[in-house]
Amino acid sequence: MRLQGEVVRLCFIGNSHLLCIKQALEGRRSPLVGRSFLAAGGQRLAGFSVRDGVLDAGIPDAQIVTSSGCGNICIDDHDAFIVVGNGFGVQRALKAFQKYRTLRYEQPKLSLVSSALFIEMIAYLLRATVATRIVEQIRNASDKPILVVPQPAPHTGIGRLPPAGDERQMTRYKEWKIMFESEVAGFLSEAFNAGARKAVGASVGFIRQPQVTFDGYLTDERFSAKSIGDITPGAVVKRPHASDVNHMNIDYGALILDAIELKLEV
Amino acid sequence: MLDVEPAPKFLSVDIAREYGYGLYSGRYGNIYSTRQLLQLIEEATGRVVPAHPVWEHSGRYYDAQRPSVEPSGLDSADEVVAHRQRHLAAVRRMLRLVDVFVFTMGLTEAWLDADSGTVYPTAPGTIAGKYDPERFLFKNFTYGEVKGDFLKARRYIKRYRPDCRFILTVSPVPLTATATGSHVLRATTYSKSVLRAVAGDLHEEFDDIDYFPSYEIITNPAARSSFFESNLRSVSSEGVESVMRAFFSAYDAGVDTKIDVSAVSGASNEPEADFADDVVCEEMLLDAFAR
Numbered sequence: 338m339r340l341q342g343e344v345v346r347l348c349f350i351g352n353s354h355l356l357c358i359k360q361a362l363e364g365r366r367s368p369l370v371g372r373s374f375l376a377a378g379g380q381r382l383a384g385f386s387v388r389d390g391v392l393d394a395g396i397p398d399a400q401i402v403t404s405s406g407c408g409n410i411c412i413d414d415h416d417a418f419i420v421v422g423n424g425f426g427v428q429r430a431l432k433a434f435q436k437y438r439t440l441r442y443e444q445p446k447l448s449l450v451s452s453a454l455f456i457e458m459i460a461y462l463l464r465a466t467v468a469t470r471i472v473e474q475i476r477n478a479s480d481k482p483i484l485v486v487p488q489p490a491p492h493t494g495i496g497r498l499p500p501a502g503d504e505r506q507m508t509r510y511k512e513w514k515i516m517f518e519s520e521v522a523g524f525l526s527e528a529f530n531a532g533a534r535k536a537v538g539a540s541v542g543f544i545r546q547p548q549v550t551f552d553g554y555l556t557d558e559r560f561s562a563k564s565i566g567d568i569t570p571g572a573v574v575k576r577p578h579a580s581d582v583n584h585m586n587i588d589y590g591a592l593i594l595d596a597i598e599l600k601l602e603v
Numbered sequence: 604m605l606d607v608e609p610a611p612k613f614l615s616v617d618i619a620r621e622y623g624y625g626l627y628s629g630r631y632g633n634i635y636s637t638r639q640l641l642q643l644i645e646e647a648t649g650r651v652v653p654a655h656p657v658w659e660h661s662g663r664y665y666d667a668q669r670p671s672v673e674p675s676g677l678d679s680a681d682e683v684v685a686h687r688q689r690h691l692a693a694v695r696r697m698l699r700l701v702d703v704f705v706f707t708m709g710l711t712e713a714w715l716d717a718d719s720g721t722v723y724p725t726a727p728g729t730i731a732g733k734y735d736p737e738r739f740l741f742k743n744f745t746y747g748e749v750k751g752d753f754l755k756a757r758r759y760i761k762r763y764r765p766d767c768r769f770i771l772t773v774s775p776v777p778l779t780a781t782a783t784g785s786h787v788l789r790a791t792t793y794s795k796s797v798l799r800a801v802a803g804d805l806h807e808e809f810d811d812i813d814y815f816p817s818y819e820i821i822t823n824p825a826a827r828s829s830f831f832e833s834n835l836r837s838v839s840s841e842g843v844e845s846v847m848r849a850f851f852s853a854y855d856a857g858v859d860t861k862i863d864v865s866a867v868s869g870a871s872n873e874p875e876a877d878f879a880d881d882v883v884c885e886e887m888l889l890d891a892f893a894r
Contacts, residue, residue: 437611440682449689450611451682453675454622458613 345603348373348410350392350471351421352382353584354488357564358421361590373410376402382423385471387412387478417482417601418475424466425536426488430529433458434515442521452528459532472541484542484600486593487533490516490526491582492556509582522554542600547592550585560589604628605700607693623672628701629693632669635709636744637752637801638722643668644759647694654719657683658732665731666690667723676731698763706753707817708798709774711744712782712790726782741782743793750801757812769812770854771802775821777836815853817846 349355355376362372375382375392377400384395392410394401403410438447439455450458463469472483491509496517499506516522533543550560564584610624623630634640645651646668658665663676664683669690677683714726717740728734744752753771760767773795781790799818806814821830821842828835830842838846 433613437613440678440685443685448611449686451673451677451686453673454611454614457618457622458611461613461615461618 345417345601346372346415347417347419348375348392348415349419349421350375350382350385351419351468351486352376352380352423353378354422354486357585357587357590358419358486358593359590360587361594364587365591365594373415374403375410380424380467382471383467385467385474387474390478392475412475412479412481415481417484418479419484419486419597420468420471420475421486422488423468423471424488425463425468425485425533427490427525427529428488429462429466430459430525430532431512431516432462434521434525439524442524456528456531456535459528460535463532463536469536472537476540480540482542482601483540484544484597485533485537486544486597487529487546488583489546489550489556489560489585489589490554492558492561492585493552494558494561495555495582506582516555519553526554544593544596544600547596550589550592556585556589560585562586564589605697607697607700608690621674623669629697630669630672630690631694632666632671633709633724634706635724636711636713636722637706637708637749637756638713638744639668639724640706641752641756641759642722643694644698644756647691647698648759651721654716654721655727655732655738656687658727658730660731663731667727667732670725670730670732698760701760701764701767703768703770704760705770705772707772707774708749708802709776710778711749711794711797712778713742713744714782715740715742743783744797746797746801749797750805753801753805767811769805769809770815771805771812772815773798773802773818775818775830775838779836815850817850820846820849 349358349372351358353376355374359374375394377394377396381396381400382394386393386395390412392412433455434442436447437450437455437458438444439450439452443449468485472485475481475483491513495509495513499510516525530543530545537543546556550556552558561582561584564581564586605628606625607628608624608630610619610622614622614624616625619625623632627634631643634643642651642653646653653668656667657680658667658670659680660676664678664680665673665676666683666687668687673686677686714723715721716723717738722742723739726734727739757769777791778787778794781787783790783793785793795818802814805812820826821838830839830845831837832839
């Protein structure tokens with residue numbers, strides 16, 4: 338995926354997980370220049386499409402964050418596209434694991450499947466994400482390089498029992514509890530990476546979460562300090578909820594940028 | 604239709620079929636012979652334990668009785684055994700629920716374990732396993748053996764479901780190879796003749812056994828081979844549609860007789876020639892390993 342030229346024009350598309358990358362990009366002298374951003378919170382880009390070579394978020398302008406207001410972002414103006422977050426994460430492996438098990442983690446009431454089939458299920462779930470829809474829409478319109486950056490694994494703080502009354506965190510705690518066992522987490526992490534490669538296909542690059550950001554198979558909590566998770570347009574950029582375990586900081590974003598530069602050979 | 608081993612929720616239809624789901628009422632893989640049918644029922648009900656149940660190939664492990672259902676094999680022999688136990692439990696569940704048992708007779712040729720008589724759906728050493736001429740024997744079943752095996756299987760099924768009825772068909776797909784030493788055309792004629800004769804006689808002799816002529820619908824001269832793909836072997840989507848329309852017309856199952864072939868073939872929007880690629884068959888795997 339070698340990109341050459343004086344100016345490498347990148348377009349980043351994503352949700353709140355894009356913020357840490359944007360921050361890192363702004364804070365460094367990088368060969369990745371001429372960048373554009375198209376972002377919307379949560380799964381709001383579900384209606385994303387490409388019309389006549391222009392990206393269309395499929396939602397009202399007021400819900401979109403772009404690098405230059407709500408102006409048009411044209412495919413022809415960019416050399417590569419980076420799709421960040423948007424449901425593409427190890428959470429999908431966790432969802433499959435809640436219903437289906439390989440022999441090593443077998444439970445009587447859950448269906449037994451092979452490792453290969455489990456990976457196929459993760460790929461299927463990832464193909465159903467907003468991220469994959471965005472990738473498909475761009476690929477249908479252009480042969481330019483596309484990279485997918487997954488949502489980070491939650492940080493290790495998710496393993497702390499949340500205080501009484503914090504229902505939001507309690508829900509996450511219960512969802513992710515199985516990942517606190519390192520062996521299970523390791524299996525799911527590997528299965529996710531294998532499923533991700535299947536889901537994106539050969540013509541799209543996949544950026545693995547950098548190994549240095551892990552503490553076990555969860556993200557090291559230091560990569561979450563001072564993270565920003567709210568990208569609501571017009572709102573004062575605010576810190577995430579105190580118990581937000583999903584969003585990472587500028588240091589994490591910088592490592593992702595390194596991986597992107599390496600992949601694109603810029 | 605019974606499906607005692609439904610596909611996992613998070614799979615596309617194509618991948619599910621590749622892994623043996625949604626093809627039959629259980630995840631058996633292809634059952635070619637009445638001996639194989641009988642053996643499956645006997646195994647599921649604890650009467651026999653097949654010899655050499657796990658075959659290995661390139662460090663991966665396969666269920667010798669259904670090697671195609673895990674295309675890349677499993678991680679260990681223990682895993683194969685665990686999956687088979689689940690499968691056999693599903694077969695027992697099917698035996699407790701079945702009202703009408705539909706069986707398509709495919710072949711008379713098979714490979715047996717010399718000591719135990721265990722029958723295998725594919726020759727050892729093809730998809731997986733290792734061929735040992737001292738251990739494995741080629742067998743071409745006779746009329747009496749095919750009929751006897753089916754009647755024994757029927758008796759076992761009736762113990763679970765005394766009112767169960769049976770519909771027999773014969774596969775119209777000709778052999779691509781034979782281990783008899785005869786020409787493949789001669790081997791095909793023998794095989795199909797025996798199977799057709801058995802199916803017809805069973806229908807004549809027993810009130811609870813019907814014969815459905817899918818073989819004749821596909822192979823009859825008036826069709827001028829139009830129900831076969833260009834390889835003159837695989838049944839075309841039109842052929843499948845004709846057979847299924849006739850089937851539901853004959854049995855008036857209270858379902859829409861207009862068959863959505865995509866549900867059968869998974870390829871209604873694909874070029875017709877691609878349909879044959881969707882048929883899940885050990886022969887594709889045999890080809891792949893032969894290269």
